[in-house]
Amino acid sequence: RRWDGPVRIDVEFGASVPSQQRREDAADVARFAARLGRITGHPISRSQTGTNFHVLVMGEDDKDQLTTRLRELAPTMSDDTLAFFRAMPLSIECSVLAFSSGDNPHAYTRAIALIRAELPDLLRLSCIHEEIAQGLGPANDSPEARPSIFNDDDEFALLTSHDEFLLRMLYDPRMKVGMSAIEGEAAARIIARELMGQDL
Numbered sequence: 208r209r210w211d212g213p214v215r216i217d218v219e220f221g222a223s224v225p226s227q228q229r230r231e232d233a234a235d236v237a238r239f240a241a242r243l244g245r246i247t248g249h250p251i252s253r254s255q256t257g258t259n260f261h262v263l264v265m266g267e268d269d270k271d272q273l274t275t276r277l278r279e280l281a282p283t284m285s286d287d288t289l290a291f292f293r294a295m296p297l298s299i300e301c302s303v304l305a306f307s308s309g310d311n312p313h314a315y316t317r318a319i320a321l322i323r324a325e326l327p328d329l330l331r332l333s334c335i336h337e338e339i340a341q342g343l344g345p346a347n348d349s350p351e352a353r354p355s356i357f358n359d360d361d362e363f364a365l366l367t368s369h370d371e372f373l374l375r376m377l378y379d380p381r382m383k384v385g386m387s388a389i390e391g392e393a394a395a396r397i398i399a400r401e402l403m404g405q406d407l
Contacts, residue, residue, distance in 0.1 A: 208305070208307070208313050208314070208315060208344055208346070208384065209314070209315065209343060209344035209377055209378065209382075209384060210249065210314065210315045210316075210343060210344070211311075211314045211384055212250075212259075212314075212316065213249075213250035213251070213252075213259075214240075214243075214249065214250065214251040214252075214259065214260050214343065215252060215253075215254035215256075215257050215258050215259050215260065216236060216240045216251070216252065216253050216254065216258070216260040216261075216262060216339065217236075217253065217254060217255050217258040217260075217261060217262065218232060218233050218236045218253075218262040218263075218264060219261060219262070219263050219264070219276065220232070220263075220264050220265070220324070221263075221264065221265035221266050221268070221269025221272055221273065221324055222268075222269060222272060223265075223266040223267075223268040223269050223324060224264055224265075224266060224269075224324045228264075228324070229264075231328070232264055232331060232335070233253075235331075235332055235335050236253055236262055236335055236339070237253035239335055239336060239339060239366075240252050240253045240339070241253070242366075243339065243340065243343065243374070246371050246374050246375060247343070247374050247375060247377070247378035248375075248378060249378045251343075259316060259317045259318070260317070260318045260319075260320075260339070260342060261280055261317075261318070261319045261320070262320045262322065262335070262338070262339065263276060263319065263320065263321050263322070264322045264323075264324050264331070265321065265322075265323070265324055266323070266324035266325050267325065269324070270293055273292065273293060273321070274289065274293055277289055277292060277319070280317075280319055281304075281306065281317070281319060288304070292321055295321065295323075300322070300323055300326055300330060300334055301320065301321060301322040301323060301326075301334035301337065301338050302320070302321050302338065303318060303319065303320040303321075303338040303339075303341055303342040304318065304319050304320075305317070305318040305342050305344075305346065306318065306319075311384070311385070312385075313384045313385035314384045314385075315342075315343075315344070318342040320334075320338035320339060320342055321338075322334040322335065322338065329364060330364075332364070332365065333356070333364040333365060336356060336364070336365050336366045337356045337357075340356065340357075340366055340370060340374065341357065343374065343377070343378075344374075344377050344378075345357055345373055345374070345377060353369070354367045354368075354369050355367055355369050355370050355373070356370055357370060357373070372399070372402055372403075375398075375402060376395055376398045376399060376402070379394075379398050381394045381397070381398060382394055382395070382398070
């Protein structure tokens with residue numbers, strides 16, 4: 208799974224988030240979106256119009272605002288998922304959900320990331336990196352992904368060069384949306400060898 212169409216990312220803030228933090232986080236999202244566009248060769252950008260990737264920076268005091276916004280952005284979201292976002296355990300600092308349209312279940316068309324506004328600056332930046340990058344397709348964390356933010360050990364805070372290779376591979380034209388695991392593995396091995404300058 209990945210995006211076929213352009214990814215237009217915007218960030219929204221809860222009423223409790225101070226203006227200085229809003230400016231800093233919005234700038235971080237814009238910079239990271241531009242970086243992801245360069246890495247993948249896919250149209251990924253910060254945009255305040257036609258947004259299809261929503262980054263919500265909300266605090267504990269913004270629960271009602273969060274609930275309202277989630278219902279607007281994803282009217283078909285299940286009550287269980289909505290309840291999870293509203294009462295996200297404190298052990299979870301951020302999360303992302305990506306959605307596909309009914310006619311192509313393997314192509315993402317919309318995503319929503321939630322980041323706790325109360326997190327320290329570096330943790331918020333780490334969440335921006337991890338959730339936006341995972342919302343592009345590599346959704347499953349793996350302990351074998353190292354050095355990477357795509358695992359659960361929190362050893363790496365920001366997107367690594369290894370992660371950049373994974374995203375380049377995922378958005379290579381030879382990786383087709385909906386291809387089988389066997390087909391994907393064969394293509395990935397060829398692309399990985401090319402990226403590393405190894406003989407095929």
